[in-house]
Amino acid sequence: MVLEDADKEDIARTGGTGTMLYRLARIIQGGAAVCRQITANTGVRSGRHLSVACQPRDYALPNSTWNPDTKRMYEQLCRDPSWRRLPSYNTTVHHLDGTSPVVNRKTRLFTRNIDQDGVGFEYCMFYNKAEKRTVCIFQPGPYLEGPIGYTHGGCIATIIDATVGTGAVYTYGAAMTANLNIDYRNPIPLGSTVIVDSRVEKLDGRKVYASCQVRSHDDAVLHNEATGEGCWEIFIL
Numbered sequence: 001m002v003l004e005d006a007d008k009e010d011i012a013r014t015g016g017t018g019t020m021l022y023r024l025a026r027i028i029q030g031g032a033a034v035c036r037q038i039t040a041n042t043g044v045r046s047g048r049h050l051s052v053a054c055q056p057r058d059y060a061l062p063n064s065t066w067n068p069d070t071k072r073m074y075e076q077l078c079r080d081p082s083w084r085r086l087p088s089y090n091t092t093v094h095h096l097d098g099t100s101p102v103v104n105r106k107t108r109l110f111t112r113n114i115d116q117d118g119v120g121f122e123y124c125m126f127y128n129k130a131e132k133r134t135v136c137i138f139q140p141g142p143y144l145e146g147p148i149g150y151t152h153g154g155c156i157a158t159i160i161d162a163t164v165g166t167g168a169v170y171t172y173g174a175a176m177t178a179n180l181n182i183d184y185r186n187p188i189p190l191g192s193t194v195i196v197d198s199r200v201e202k203l204d205g206r207k208v209y210a211s212c213q214v215r216s217h218d219d220a221v222l223h224n225e226a227t228g229e230g231c232w233e234i235f236i237l
């Protein structure tokens with residue numbers, strides 16, 4: 001068994017039980033264990049939780065940089081029992097069970113790679129299981145500029161991909177984006193609040209089909225329309 005640096009540091013810190021179990025599960029079960037952890041966290045299928053090393057920061061909670069529209073939308077969805085607030089961590093690993101034993105990794109989730117609040121991707125997501133819908137309240141910060149004062153198209157594609165992907169994963173389990181088509185209708189002002197509203201349309205064999213719209217918080221402006229296709233149950237770690 002080959003240990004990575006992060007694993008060695010983890011073993012020194014925790015006594016090693018979590019990491020050893022984690023890696024053993026990966027090796028013995030050829031990755032199926034990791035898929036089960038993802039689906040356990042997403043509630044799609046039952047699975048096992050391994051050791052708890054530390055509680056990472058949940059970035060999807062309000063902070064002082066949220067504008068009144070972002071806060072209002074957040075509180076509105078928190079009050080509605082048909083929507084489940086999703087936590088958000090700065091590595092995909094932490095999403096496996098929310099408290100992964102693998103810590104001190106050098107990688108970061110792209111949308112959570114800036115430490116300062118409010119300047120990059122400021123967002124939180126909610127999932128509606130009955131409707132297979134995922135919405136993201138997105139407040140693009142000043143470091144996401146493309147045209148002067150407006151959000152870069154690549155950042156818009158990123159948040160659409162993240163939202164559609166989250167919906168696919170919470171609905172069906174591990175998947176990867178195969179195709180994403182985006183129409184850019186109206187630019188998104190930096191610092192404004194938009195709603196990325198995605199729906200899983202169907203599963204056909206291994207393929208997941210989804211649609212998405214990005215609208216201003218007051219529904220007055222349609223910013224983007226998108227469709228996506230993903231391949232389900234890809235082993236991603």
Ligand SMILES: CCCCCCCCCC(=O)SCCNC(=O)CCNC(=O)[C@H](O)C(C)(C)COP(=O)(O)OP(=O)(O)OC[C@H]1O[C@@H](n2cnc3c(N)ncnc32)[C@H](O)[C@@H]1OP(=O)(O)O
Pocket residue numbers: 161162164165166168169175176177178179204205206207208209210228229230231234
């Ligand atoms: C709705 C979106 C859900 C996404 C959830 C994931 C959230 C994470 C978001 C990401 O950022 S993922 C990172 C960006 N994506 C990638 O890097 C994926 C790179 N591409 C691949 O790894 C492979 O091409 C892929 C896994 C997508 C497919 O390879 P496979 O070898 O597993 O599948 P295969 O080629 O046998 O095709 C399986 C099915 O997908 C279809 N397919 C493959 N490429 C496609 C494509 N580009 N567009 C549409 N369909 C595609 C293919 O026709 C076939 O359909 P059928 O089953 O109906 O025959």
